[in-house]
Amino acid sequence: xxxxxxxxxxxxxFEVFDHESNNTVDVREIxxxxxSLGCCPTEGELHDLxxxxxxxxxxxxxxxxxxxxxxxxxxxxxKYRPIPEDVLLRAFEVLDTAKHGFLTKEELIKYMTxxxxxxxxxxxxxxxxxxxxxxxxxINYKEYITMMVIxxx
Amino acid sequence: MGCSSSSTKINSAKNALKAALVIQNWYRGxxxxxxARQHYALTIxxxxxxxxxxxxxxxxxxxxxxxENYRKIQNDDPAIVTRLLETNLQxxxxxxxxxxxxxxxxxxxxxxxxxxxxxxxxxxxxKAFQQQQILHAYYVLEVLFEAKKVLKQMPNFTHIxxxxxxxxxxxxxxxxxxxxxxxxxxxxxLPSVNNQYVFNGDFVDRGKNSTEILMILLVSFLxxxxxLHLNRGNHEDFMMNLRYGFTxxxxxxxxxxxxxxxxxxxxxxxxxxxxxxxxxxxLIIHGGISESTDLxxxxxxQRNKMKSVLMPPVSNREFDSSLKNKASSSSATPxxxxxxxxxxxxxxxxxxxxxxxxxxxKGRKGCYPNTSRGGGCYFGPDITAKILNKNQLxxxxxxxxxxxxxxxxxHDGKVITIFSASNYYDEGSNRGAYIKLCYxxxxxxxxxxxxxTSCLNPLHQRVATMENRAIKILKERMISQKTDLIxxxxxxxxxxTGKISLAQWAFSMESVLELKLPWRSLRxxxxxxxxxxxxxxxxxxxxxxxxRPMEEATSPxxxxxxxxxxxxxxxxxxxxxxxxxxxxxxEFRTMWKLFTYHYNVQIDDSQFDEVIxxxxxxxxxxxxxxxxxMAFHVVHKxxxxxxxxxxxx
Numbered sequence: 001x002x003x004x005x006x007x008x009x010x011x012x013x014f015e016v017f018d019h020e021s022n023n024t025v026d027v028r029e030i031x032x033x034x035x036s037l038g039c040c041p042t043e044g045e046l047h048d049l050x051x052x053x054x055x056x057x058x059x060x061x062x063x064x065x066x067x068x069x070x071x072x073x074x075x076x077x078x079k080y081r082p083i084p085e086d087v088l089l090r091a092f093e094v095l096d097t098a099k100h101g102f103l104t105k106e107e108l109i110k111y112m113t114x115x116x117x118x119x120x121x122x123x124x125x126x127x128x129x130x131x132x133x134x135x136x137x138x139i140n141y142k143e144y145i146t147m148m149v150i151x152x153x
Numbered sequence: 154m155g156c157s158s159s160s161t162k163i164n165s166a167k168n169a170l171k172a173a174l175v176i177q178n179w180y181r182g183x184x185x186x187x188x189a190r191q192h193y194a195l196t197i198x199x200x201x202x203x204x205x206x207x208x209x210x211x212x213x214x215x216x217x218x219x220x221e222n223y224r225k226i227q228n229d230d231p232a233i234v235t236r237l238l239e240t241n242l243q244x245x246x247x248x249x250x251x252x253x254x255x256x257x258x259x260x261x262x263x264x265x266x267x268x269x270x271x272x273x274x275x276x277x278x279x280k281a282f283q284q285q286q287i288l289h290a291y292y293v294l295e296v297l298f299e300a301k302k303v304l305k306q307m308p309n310f311t312h313i314x315x316x317x318x319x320x321x322x323x324x325x326x327x328x329x330x331x332x333x334x335x336x337x338x339x340x341x342x343l344p345s346v347n348n349q350y351v352f353n354g355d356f357v358d359r360g361k362n363s364t365e366i367l368m369i370l371l372v373s374f375l376x377x378x379x380x381l382h383l384n385r386g387n388h389e390d391f392m393m394n395l396r397y398g399f400t401x402x403x404x405x406x407x408x409x410x411x412x413x414x415x416x417x418x419x420x421x422x423x424x425x426x427x428x429x430x431x432x433x434x435x436l437i438i439h440g441g442i443s444e445s446t447d448l449x450x451x452x453x454x455q456r457n458k459m460k461s462v463l464m465p466p467v468s469n470r471e472f473d474s475s476l477k478n479k480a481s482s483s484s485a486t487p488x489x490x491x492x493x494x495x496x497x498x499x500x501x502x503x504x505x506x507x508x509x510x511x512x513x514x515k516g517r518k519g520c521y522p523n524t525s526r527g528g529g530c531y532f533g534p535d536i537t538a539k540i541l542n543k544n545q546l547x548x549x550x551x552x553x554x555x556x557x558x559x560x561x562x563x564h565d566g567k568v569i570t571i572f573s574a575s576n577y578y579d580e581g582s583n584r585g586a587y588i589k590l591c592y593x594x595x596x597x598x599x600x601x602x603x604x605x606t607s608c609l610n611p612l613h614q615r616v617a618t619m620e621n622r623a624i625k626i627l628k629e630r631m632i633s634q635k636t637d638l639i640x641x642x643x644x645x646x647x648x649x650t651g652k653i654s655l656a657q658w659a660f661s662m663e664s665v666l667e668l669k670l671p672w673r674s675l676r677x678x679x680x681x682x683x684x685x686x687x688x689x690x691x692x693x694x695x696x697x698x699x700x701r702p703m704e705e706a707t708s709p710x711x712x713x714x715x716x717x718x719x720x721x722x723x724x725x726x727x728x729x730x731x732x733x734x735x736x737x738x739x740e741f742r743t744m745w746k747l748f749t750y751h752y753n754v755q756i757d758d759s760q761f762d763e764v765i766x767x768x769x770x771x772x773x774x775x776x777x778x779x780x781x782x783m784a785f786h787v788v789h790k791x792x793x794x795x796x797x798x799x800x801x802x
Binding site for chain 1: 175
């Protein structure tokens, strides 16, 4: 019964991006689909997932028949769980070496575009537009997190 | 000490890396969920848009049904038939007769055009429209008159050549969005001898500056007839304009002369070229093709007989001869009436044009009727290859579909979609784009997006706004079919608990509303569920209802009037040939009878009569139908601006 429920959820998420109604989606949308189902793979993990669902000779499209079993397994095994609020908060605190309670715009940009799995320019700009307080040119990360969590719910 | 400080450094570097990863990971997940919500909202907008277009096609069937039976309806021609039969009553070569006695008062401080037009007039108009000025009706009519003269000379397909020194810019749908046109001219320069443009249809409807766009384009065309090319789109059609806003815009901006302007515009549409062919290689048309597209035939047909894409030829000789009589009696000068055998196109010819203006490319092979829109077809890559080969062409550039990035390439690079109205569905919904073509070079794409604020709202706010609007529109759809929905739900609610399973709910929604949407994902916005996951189906209707203007109006009647309000509004607009806003009770009754019969609506006639009588406030035997339909609108209980988003046009 749980599996049937997962199947329906996956089908719905997949269908929205299936523009041609032929049970395929553009491979570039797979990341969005997987994440919209509540999972949080890193870019590296996403790459691996894509490799699993791609055709032997990549066509640029992912077929539903290949996607469904892989995604069901991900959901059943509760893989790539989303980041809990407190872990996120601590991550910001780690970067906030001076313990101000905020990060400057420059610091945020530096960390997000130079460390880890760097943001693209578009991702960076989008985050800045919501996160940065234009008067102080910094992000009060605690407030930011709270706001995001409220918005999601 | 040295060791520990470097290992501290390494540790802190590692920690920073880990921390950054956590934040990036979280953000990407959050962003993807926003994008998915944005996508859902867009899907809702698009499904409803196409369902409306399908409704429009249904309406055209109704008109055909009426026209084919007109003698049986009433002894005299009903007003609606007269209106539809009217041909070019002002096919006058005489400008003064055409313009009538319109004068531009000295107090008018808007732009004044000087004929023959020059580039200074284009500039003048652009500056004036940027300041929200309105061009005087006199000049509007003059432009339309002159433009028609020139358009009449043009063939169905304009052939142009690029050269290494001359680029051609192709723009798609503008839909009355003046800011987008201004942005294109700003980025790409004004039309001129060295700056050729092709505008691929759908200049009007939906946006609030359809008039201004049409004027700018026609004036530019008059100044540069060899460099500014216009193709007809499916919205260059008076019946589409009735539903989608242009008619209303004209009547509001030009209270005195609006009707005259509308008639002129109707005529101009029929003379717009069907397409453009560049270097004998690239075919530019608004919609697409079908497997039977015959370019040779299309080059020959008399395109001006295509009055409305939504009025298919009527196979009725009485009707046809009646048309001819009207045409020959009203043409002012000999030689202007058509001397071919019929006033209409053949069915085959008509379908050929509809296909060009309404079809959409799809990934699936073959050619299928376009069920979303109700007109034209879906054509696959094999159809594209076949038609291109048959005509020694290399590529098709078309518009007609809104694309998130403003353009899209499919069918192996052979079909390009170009769409130039950014933020078409809502702020932030999509970019606009244009293409630059040059001799022997690959096409280049330029994208843009109009913003009303100096910096864009953050993504989550834009998504939330768009999502709210989409859900509102969807709820209005639901309420307009409340009775049918409740019946479907109750059919599955065997134990009469008021609850059904999610699967049953999704199935009912899709089959009644006929919208292919991700119902399970949208469920949380539309309806309440209990802890077992079962849907409380009546909860959707708790905070939305249709305003009931009077006691006598029962729920099924109110719902029906609300649901078909756009269609009825259009029918009545057409019947109201003098645009007075009033029709007689008798006409209303007759039309209602026909309508309920054709649309298979079960409403008690006596109920209807009671409501109608109440609406005749003046007791003069006539009804102000605009007020009538405004009276039936949806109220959203928890909405600050409690207005119906989709008021009839």
